[in-house]
Amino acid sequence: MTKQRKAVALISGGLDSLLAAKVMLEQGVHVEGINFYTGFCVEGHTHAIRKKSKDKVKRNNALWSAEQLGIKLHIVDVIDEYKDVLINPKHGYGANMNPCLDCKGFMVKKALQWIEENDFDFIVTGEVIGQRPMSQRKDTMPVIARESGANDLLLRPLCAKFLPETKPEKEGWVDREKLYEFSGRTRKPQMALAKEFGFVDYAQPAGGCCFLTDKSYSDRLVDLWKARDDNRNYEMDDIMMLKVGRHIRPKSHFKLIIGREDGENKFMSGYKKQFTHLHATSCVGPLVLIDGEVNKEDIQLAAQITARFSKGRTEPSVTIEVTDKHGVSNLLEVAPLKAHEIPEAWQV
């Protein structure tokens, strides 16, 4: 009896990886999914924070994909290891702070380690030539295979016919004729295949599944590093806080993180012990965290900005409670800043 071969499929939660794994299942391969959590994944966090998502089901699309496929999913925390990928990308960044080529190489390398430890035969990804401007090009896809060390153990079923034969094809573990030749940014062939497989509900996040492809998120990250004298190291809390609130940097040594709605205020309240924080007591207003070391004058300015974003913005004065990291509170009576007194250059 022929041995059933085993593949691990990188599952992002998007359509391509769902289809790639399904193509392998259709060929009788045993497939399990792997999902790497870098800390920058769009999945999860913001769904949990912002109230506007309340009407949507807060599902994790990678888990959902695995359930549709009827396969196991292994979620791997790579937050610490990923720092080097982001801080020192050998191939540089894409349009924003997205080190896509290094990132994909890193993930395939981690998948290679995983198959070696778990006695699997090869790796499957949902990559499509021309789908992404950096990591999914005909000239960069071999770079991923080579630099990850996966070489011909890396199979991309959706565009395999454009690529050299891999070991699973050469050895007859999979039938190359039943693989695909998708290319470019169009999603039509994938949507047609999804229909063929009976998938009607799938995630198609615009711009991918990573916050680093987002311009405003990347700008905040660069601002954070700049404010720390270009020390690019970061903690999980740092990257979380970049996803939340309105960020205003009135001076180079501190910025304010201002909750935009109840969900964010509630989430940010979990960080009160780590930041000096402010809120209006004479009217309704957001929770504001101060990131940076501040003096009396800075706190006065922060209070005026806090008042500006409160319901009392048109009042002559607003009472602001300021609480330091030790829990010591003070009340300040301040005049809210006028809109024109908050220059655009302060917005991060």
Added chain:
Amino acid sequence: MSFHTLDARRLLCPMPVIRTQNKIKSLQAGDILEVSCTDPGVIQDIPAWCRINGHTCLGHEMVDDQIIIKIEVGQD
């Protein structure tokens, strides 16, 4: 069969799922794991993870601001 707990409070998904997955690796089939969480996303994600990985989610309850999820560990 033994009873275990896991504190996943203040973590946002998928971290509670990852912590649950890693904890369960050290447990035996039939063991019960109770996970304390604060992210409401776990109400979807932990049962989904259990379903695809062969464990049984016995349900969840709200205690103050916390979500307590009970899992029976399945065969690997």
